[in-house]
Amino acid sequence: MGQPLRVTNLTCEQVHNLWATEPDLIRIIDVRPPSEFAAAHIPGAKNVSAEEIRAEVEALRGRLAVIVASDEVQKVVAKDLENKTDFVFMEHCHRWVEMNGPMAGHGLQSTIFQFEGLKGVDMRSDIIFHQLFEAESSTYTYIIADKVSKEAAIIDPVLETVDRDVKLVEELGLRLLYVLDTHIHADHVTGAGEIRKRTQAKTAVSRDAAVSCVDIPLEDGQVLRLGEKKINVIATPGHTNTCLTYSFEGMVFTGDALLIRGYGRTDFQQGSSEKLFESVREKLFRLPSDTIVYPGHDYRGHTSSTIGLEKQFNPRLGENKTKGDFIKLMAELKLANPKKIHEAVPANLACGKTKDARTLHPQVVDGIPEISCEDVQLHLADVTSKKVRLIDVRRPDEFNAELGHIEGSELVTLGPDLMNFLENGDRSEEIVFVCRSGGRSGSATADSIKLGYRNTINMAGGMIRWNEQKQPVVRN
Helix, strand or coil: CCCCCCCCEECHHHHHHHHHHCHHHEEEEECCCHHHHHHCECCCCEECCHHHHHHHHHCCCCCEEEEECCHHHHHHHHHHCCCCCCEEEECCCCHHHHCCCCCECCCCCCCCCCHHHCCCCCCCCCEEEEEEEECCCCEEEEEEEECCCCEEEEECCEHHHHHHHHHHHHHCCCEEEEEECCCCCCCCCECHHHHHHHHCCEEEEEHHHCCCCCCEEECCCCEEEECCEEEEEEECCCCCCCCEEEEECCEEEEECCCECCECCCCCCCCCCHHHHHHHHHHCHHHCCCCCEEEECECCCCCCCEEHHHHHHHCCCCCCCCCHHHHHHHHHHCCCCCCCCHHHHHHHHCCCCCCCCCCCCCCEEECCEEEECHHHHHHCHHHHHCCCCEEEECCCHHHHCCCCCECCCCEECCCCHHHHHHHHCCCCCCEEEEECCCCHHHHHHHHHHHHCCCCEEEEECCHHHHHHHCCCCCECC
16 A cells, blocks of 8 residues: 655645735645636636646746645645645635635635635625725725615725715615714825715714814714614724724724734824724724724735734734834834825815815726716816816817717817817816717826826716716707
């Protein structure tokens, strides 16, 4: 009888730690059937057949192959790789989901991963949950709701993505009750005031922030209700003196107090390293280990963690770290101020209203600020008053053709005419560019930004979309 094959297995937790902290050292190779892989897999994994596995491992050139496979397939693969040392198997694959490890795929069907155990996504029958992202400040915004009553809250909205967020709330048929900020942000302007204006939801932030325009000043232990569900408010000062964490149905929204394998800085806005350490260790780390952590930001592509994982792996706040070490580390950091601190903090103390508040708040898509036709229609009075200029960059024959043009728009054709207009224009003007479908107006927006314009926007979809929406047009 031959000797048993000797293979190395890594626990799911060990694989997750490598995936999160040293992604360049490993390559996850998934040997499950293509249909199961397409449904759900670890982000960055490559799907290959058992017959292809040897060639795939040999091509890695020094990286460690972490192989995901059923027990049956593991035996076949191990035999094929018995003389190689640069591979391991991930054991107990279902643990990845139990840990709320990040997932990719189109379906989340039941596979070797047991998806019915997945928490924190909109698979439960009683809650609604959406995680949204704003790329410039790497900010996460969250929408949570009671599925029965449709009562909802939004956490940490960003001014530039208000259109997107409000549209999603409407599409989901939710009644937005609360706009919650985890603290007074220094890296982006909150969308709280604008969302309140559009939805009549109540804004809420820490009582310690002393924001006079806020509807609900919050304090430690306060409870907000969404139908039969409760949002529990936990004061977690340290990053700033106004930091709150919101606990909801096995999830905590920690703002900047606790990040994934990280934490917020403590060198401005009455920050305190001692208080931050105490907030995390004495409040957050006393929550159940399977509580899912959703942070205010992430800069490495992570979406969530758990209290248990942060207790084990957070490099400065984990259970094996001391308060003295943390305070010493934070005192030695030499960090530049956030880019938007001088704009963001005063605006956020005024519920997101900036001194030179813009009329329109575009989303940035592939580097180009964009706004919908519907939002332009809502601001036609501002076009009439010239608070916003609407510049149509099509040819003159298109301006009055079948698609027509928007009342109040000005014709400045893309090319020499537009370049002359931009070179001699006011860089602070709020301008929306329009064309047939959004392509030329996108180019005009990009050109204007290169010339120093700060408030130029592309109308997505152009006049085709405007006509599809049956909005009024002018044809001379």
